[in-house]
Amino acid sequence: MEENLAIRLRRVVKRFGPITAVDGLDLDLPFGTCVGLLGPNGAGKSTTMKMLTAQAIADEGELNVLGYQLPGDSKVARAEMGVVPQLDNLDTTLTVEQNLRVFTYLYRVPRPQRREAIERALEMANLADRRDTRADKLSGGMRRRLLIARALVHRPRLVLLDEPTVGLDPQVRQELWALIDALRSEGTSILMSTHYIEEAERLADSVTIMSHGKAVATGRPSELVAEHAGAEAIEVYGPPDRLREVEASARAGGMSTRRTGTSVALLRLDDATNGGPPDGERRSANLEDVFVLLTGEEIS
């Protein structure tokens, strides 16, 4: 057992009837790092998150969280981790402070430290001046900050963030990114599932791209881009017929392509064999290119 891993999954399988939601997943999260779990809807991210808190029980494989074997020792592991759910499940008729107080009890913060734990969480989420506001009177961004603060009252060593910024304005999203980044710089280990590429690119030390329940690529975002998409991409715009033509000839010439909706992006330009790529808009390749290349263009 590697002692430096906060999460270690090996060949984990989870089936729901005929559907295999997680299909032999391996995942490592070294202590003190932030790992992004990236994948389209239905890739198995949420099921993976649920298995880490034993709210779903794996059919096969090994799950180890903070050195504890799951599901048997899941309760001890849960005592040392914080979970930020995708769906808002605050107690809406309670105030910000009451919501936090409830969680100091659920997470067994010793009585003399409760007061301080609540204050620290309020501070961290920048909600100190909202302590007496009922949760249902908060804005979407504040509610999400409260959800994060609620998961931190017991100073967890590991935090699970399930789609932390889904459905929020860009401004609010940036605010949350700052909060998550502050958490990471304190040394907290973070597993974050997301389907926002930019979020993973900005926050994650390492990214695991999931597709159909499997990890299809793992590495630093920049490494993944270099490996799978190359340094630069060329975007070619035009009518659909022209795009199909460009696509076919680029593939014949050893390059990879992806549709962006309005254009075709040519990737792995270094692999071009037939006299180089056609003219188009040059740009840096990014994680989104890798994501689409690896998880497919079709929406399942």
Added chain:
Amino acid sequence: MPATAETVRVRRRLGRLERPALAGVLVREVINYSSYWRSVTFSSTVEPTIYLLAFGFGFGSLVSTVAGYDYVEFVGTGTVATAVLFSSVFAAMFGTFVKREFQRTYDAILAAPVDTEELVTAEALWIAIRASVYGCAPLLVAMVFGLDPSWGMLLVPLICFVTGFGWASAGALISALMKSIDNFSYVTSTLITPMFLVAGTFFPISGLPEWAQVAAWFNPLYHCVELVRAACFGFDGWVDLAHLSILLAFGIAMWRLAIWATARRLID
């Protein structure tokens, strides 16, 4: 990070039904209760009181004594069970369904160091505590209309607690078995309403056909009614012990079934 108690890692499996886990769930309920206690207390006490007054005055003008008691005494003690039933089974049915399906509260609780067994137990305990208080309301109202206080009445909250725990667990079980909150009306119509009526609350079971008298023994509410009357007017040895045993058995059976059904719903 300074070495505080919370950073000390105890490498052991945590046990079942731990006190801190039960306390955590109870504290959540108590803090939430502070925001809605008025409406719950209103419906849980006023409704049985209305039954008490309506039947007390309505039937009371036709019949003066039933089974050897003044009708107000008969109905006043009987509606204790009604108050317990209403404040426990419905609270558990609707409360757990809303927390599980709509508010997703249970997802948050189970992500903390709390297991389904602790969650279900703590919530049933909380509802039982409430029922033991609300159950006394009809008794107090009946006293205004002539029910004589007795020492045995001090046991009524305890009887209400045991009954309330069983019904709260039954409510959690029903909630876990139903796919939609609309389906609750089937259970209410076919199970709860008949039980509420044929429990010896408003009229004595002895006046019913024999099959109904036998059926009443399978109705936990009937045993609650009998025990409450015994507490108020005097115990009858073995018979009351039988009533209590049946109530306890009902509570334990529903409790375990509720845990099983809830875990099936919450853990994939």
